[in-house]
Amino acid sequence: MTYKFFTPSLLSRIGILLFLWLAFTALSPNFSSFSNVYSVFEGFAIAGLVAAGVGTTMLVGELDLSVGSVAAVAGIIAVQCTGFGLVPAVLIASAVALVYGLAQGWIIARTGINSLVFTIATLILVRGVAFAMTPTAVLMPMDRIGMSDFLIFRLFIFSPFSLTTICVITALGLFLGYARWGREMMAFGGARNEARAAGLNMRRPIIIAFAISATLAGLAGSLASIKSASAAPFSYEGMLLTGVTAALVGGVSLYGGKGTMFGVVIGVLILRVLTAGIASRGAAVYVEYLATGVILLLVLVVEFTTESPQRRAWSERRAFERQLAAVSVPA
């Protein structure tokens, strides 16, 4: 088994994506129209960033539940900073998220508190910060509405927003795949004890992972808020669900150490195509919720049956029995 980019599991996911696409196109030919593909990618733009961030924490064997709150705060900061221009506003908001992520990662790495628990506390706290900044939605001044128009400017099926997402995820994928610190994170997530024995720094992977997840959540929140020309303190609560589901659908293992950013991209697209398809069939918005939940449970079951320690113990048993059979036949 040598290294391959297109593993069978990735190919099967691409296959599912194509199948869904063709199926929805067959049901409603309009599904493959430029404008619809464009809107799928617009949905991908925001969900992709969050999924990549949450997925990164999953790769190191942790989970960041606070992404939705961070996105809300970043969105408010970005909208309030649009006076400095689009790019500075997004950069300021993302930088704040980065600092927050570094601090959160450092505390988790330092204290060894389970990240699920700790990020529940920060989820509340950061949401509070969002409400403290503005109790109601802030609107972007009309004269800056050009920034929103720019973000959704249609380039073929893409927009500056979705292209940003694609660039960021590509960079993250390269970092995790080919940079030393990135490989250390994968090693850390895959086998913590072995990584410790190999002399790895045991805090760096956690800190980087939480810095990435917060930064990407901040980026997603700021871009999405500027795009809609308003930021509300209560928005982006559903981001976590979408992010985790997409990462799992994309083949990121809950047990850590396994998964690629390209897989996450496929996972997000599968989810977006599915929700767009459901919407194109005229179903209400909340059916998406139902579908996402059901998909999440399905993927969980599939992953469990193929990846979990229990499954491994079972396949070891089968292997041993085969070996026994092979030995006993000639004798």
Next chain:
Amino acid sequence: MSTIVETAAKPRLVMSRAKAFNVALAVGVVVVLIVSGLTQPEFLSADNLVATVRAAALIGIAAVGMTFITLTGNFVSLSTEQTAVITAILCAMALGAGWPMWAAVVVPLAVAMVIGALQGIFVALGLNSIITTLGAGAAIFGIANVITNSKTIQARVPDPMWLGTARPLGIPIQVWIFVVLVLITMVVLRKTSFGRTVKMIGSNSNTARSSGLRITRAVVASFIIASVFAGICGVLLVAQVNQAKTLNFTGFNIDVVAAVLVGGTAIQGGEGSTLRTALGAIVIAMLTNYMLLAQYEYGTRLIITGFVVGGAVIAFNWVRGKSSS
């Protein structure tokens, strides 16, 4: 290998730890009472205290149920809110359809039980509890919206129900139910083999397995308890407001988890009590009530709550690390 001196000295320190947690929580309650009483005199009025405990009751009931999940070492459930929502909706629909009250209460609770059992089976099989409950919550919420079409369901009960408004001995019925459930769960955890099993699994599931304890059964039962208790919250809400909608319990998951965490139940499982969780819910309710009286903004209230929860998590983690190393 430790010396005899060490082993003789340490246990005493550890024995006091569980009590120290209780004392710390009780002290916390008293401090909040005194400080708030001094700064906001109306805080200590009987009416306000009753209102505070009543506010704590719904979150407290769900949190007490969730404590079972936490004790088995399966962290928390993120589908509590949605379970409460769907129970409330089913209850309101049943009442609206003219069912007798007992049926309108029992059938939705049975549904909650099934919801809990399914998640419990998944988790007992080895699936991650956070993700399982996150997914289940989304699915349940979707179903709740589908069956209501996102509209408010009127229970259409002519008189307000006693289950919502009765005040035996001047104390709201919700508080009575809360207190009774806390007492029952305390007894269950301390005095039954199920309760013992739950705590032992959380302490060390490998040892529990090798000791022949019935892990699957206890985990599934814990999820059922958490789910049914969430359902009770849903029913109580319908009884109080005579209607139900999908947005009734927004943010409930977080409040409930916060109560469990502030109560100091070990998130790794094995240690904690429903009494402490209840105290945690009351601390948070008192804090919120005080902040409301002092006219803090919603954002400030959330930030302070976040700090209290985070501080509790770090503090309990630190104390446990100290005594187990």
Next chain:
Amino acid sequence: MTETGVSLLDMKNISKSYGHVQALQDVSFNLRSGEVMALLGENGAGKSTLVKLLSGLITPDSGSITLNGEPRTLGTPSAARAAGIAVVQQEFSLVPTLTIAENLFLGSGDVRGLWTGKRLANLARPLLDTVGLEDLDPRRFVSSLSVGELQLVEIARLMGRNAEIFILDEPTAALSDVEIVRVMQVVKRLTAMGRSVIYVTHRLGEVFQIADRATIFRNGRSLDPVPVSELTIDTLVERLLGRHLGEMYPPRAASLGAPRLEIKDLSTPGLSAPISLTARQGEIVGLAGQMGSGASSVLRSVMGISFTSSGTVHLDGTDITKANRQKAISMGVGYCSDDRKFDGIFQLQSVMKNLSSAAINRFSTAGWLSNSRERSLAGQVASKFAFDESRLPSNAGNLSGGNQQKVAVGKWLAISPKVLLVEEPTRGVDVGARAEIYRNLRTLADEGLTIIFASSDMAEVKGLSDTVMTFYRGHLIRVLPAGEITDQQMMLDVTHASVSSTPTTDAVNLSDEV
């Protein structure tokens, strides 16, 4: 390259104690460059303490360490690494989800810039070649390697860190014959390159194949190193044994009862050939064998932890072959693993709850616990196992290793067991607690309990058992009453030194012998 024969590492008058347990006492150890030094000794003799010391995990209480003529302190793992000391552990430090090449450079900080597959593969190639893995693709995932290949990749990784001294800790314990040959070839290659090897093993045959000198540890003390050419198997075994702690063990059973546990043609993972055994009422059966010998596999199979692929197990005539753990427990079978922290005790629960944990139904009625019945049950267990009752309320995790072990074993008395299965009954337990555990187990056997235990401590097996069964690499070698087997015979069986030929022929010789 340093010249062979120059003293590279010199440790003098090293002492180390844990609490009141003296792990190393005035130990001296010497290693020359380019040699293979075998490090031998029974479990608990102090080998692993020395290895920990050299890898910087612990510091000595007294004594001096000289490396290349300079005095050194190896306070931390990184200091030991910097000093050129590398430990190849039994548990590897390779990450299965990464490729071989990535693992070779993980944690070293040597390779900066992009970690592309090709670049790393090119860097990895020479390292893999030096350990004889010329045909292994560095881009393969570590998860697809065999145990032997893992061991060699681990050595290659340490080569890449410029290690001078390699400590191999029981490198062949889990390897197949072919793989053992490969590892030995690499060891020879290492010494040819001027590196030195400390070779910790329980397999005496390997000493003669590979080592230049041997240092033997006994009860925390070291004997002077001896050139292997001056040794024979017999003199080696003599040096290894030679402790007389006869008073540690209680007298054996005067008479045995009816057959209680009957195992017929049992086949399970870890056993290379089916085995049969019968244990009688009141009998203590000791299964002697090193790690990977299959001795503990038998116990796990009986308990339903690992599965039984063929054969039958009968308890008092009842077939319990298919019984799972709960069923086995309800039938009166207790099992205590060799890792009490993992699945033997509840560290954060009181001793009382630990002692009663396997028998909750014995002090509950319709699901209701009775505190008084629990207390009296735990009290009975405690008194039977000579456990101070005043300790019942304390947390098990805060007890000493010996007392934790007493809890892990003793809790099974609460189910009034018919059969008790114990792996390594005294691992990590000090001498005083050992004697107590032995005495307790014998008393229980005298009351009719059947005890089967697996151990790698030969003195323990011989001293405690009525019947001894020796295991070597998945095969049952010999079954004898404990009074009739000699220490030498047992040591030979489990280390398999009786086969003086190369390891590849082990299997052939074995089938003749069994």
